[in-house]
Amino acid sequence: MARSRWLPAAGHALPGLILAGFGVAHPLVLDTASAPWWASLHVVLLPVFPLLAAAQWHLLSSAPRPLRSAGRVAAFGFAAFYGGLDAVAGIAAGTVVHAQHGVTPIVGAVFDIGDTLGHVGAACFLAANLLLITAAVRSASWRAVPGAVILLSASVSFFDSHIFWPRGVFTMLGIAAGMFLISLTSGSALVTAPASTRDRRSPS
Template structure:
């Protein structure tokens, strides 16, 4: 896994959450007629960025064995990432682009329904990301042992916070920063090589005594 040591790979896994953190700094706190244009425009810009968050899980899994328990966990991680990419993009489109557009054109009463639908889509996406995170960490733990632990702990906290923080300042911004740190730690662990395993040698049978 020497390819995971390159700075370009670290940029690849940390750039999406860092971009989302930066977007959270300018994300309107509330959707109003005055902020509706910025609200919709920001979510249009972020539509291709949210799915890229899963790169932090997929990249450390490059080259993993695809058989047995590791194979099953890898497939589960891929499925969770696909769930997040699909359903969280739905949140972005419905509660972001659509809600911002209707409020900008004066249809305020529709926004509540759009937010309810978007929240349901977003929760499903975050649950998929949490499953993918657990599966990814399980694969890396089997391969790299305790070196996976720091990244797994930070990633678990970020997933828990993401469920209701989106990218809103302040907690959502720190959640995205948490993802960035977790992905960097997991990628570094995956680049460190397999964990050392202690081999226990079977006791040798005593030599047969002869010529007594």
């Protein structure tokens, strides 16, 4: 029974851990030397960031329908808008700097729209986490508090940290830890709840 809770919890933590690893390798500054790796890294990251939304989506499976629906819409918004940040401020900006052999005003304009997309995506990420935290606290009470505090703190930090070392890396580790703990407590609540209570919960 314990193993059945730990495996999904590890799966929910995995996207944050992967992103923390990429964060260590993320250039701190975009310039002529770092531009090729900057662009290539964000190509690799395109399918990785949506895994955070997938973890949110799954963690919301046992939430009451209103929380589940709103949270999944927010998770989708995160995947869409943060993917835009990756494409614009990551792939496009790196490609432009490499092609033009330096940072130009065009790159500044590209970063402006990328930052806007990233902030919208991070706000959606925070909203989805607030909803899944609410659902977790409703079902697991005080047992969900440690994971909720860690996940909420990391989600706020994510708003302007991306995955840059060091803050962004620790932010991703916090997201991984928070999702892991919430997954464990949510799974525990489902296992220990009376059968009649589980039966009344709406389907995923």
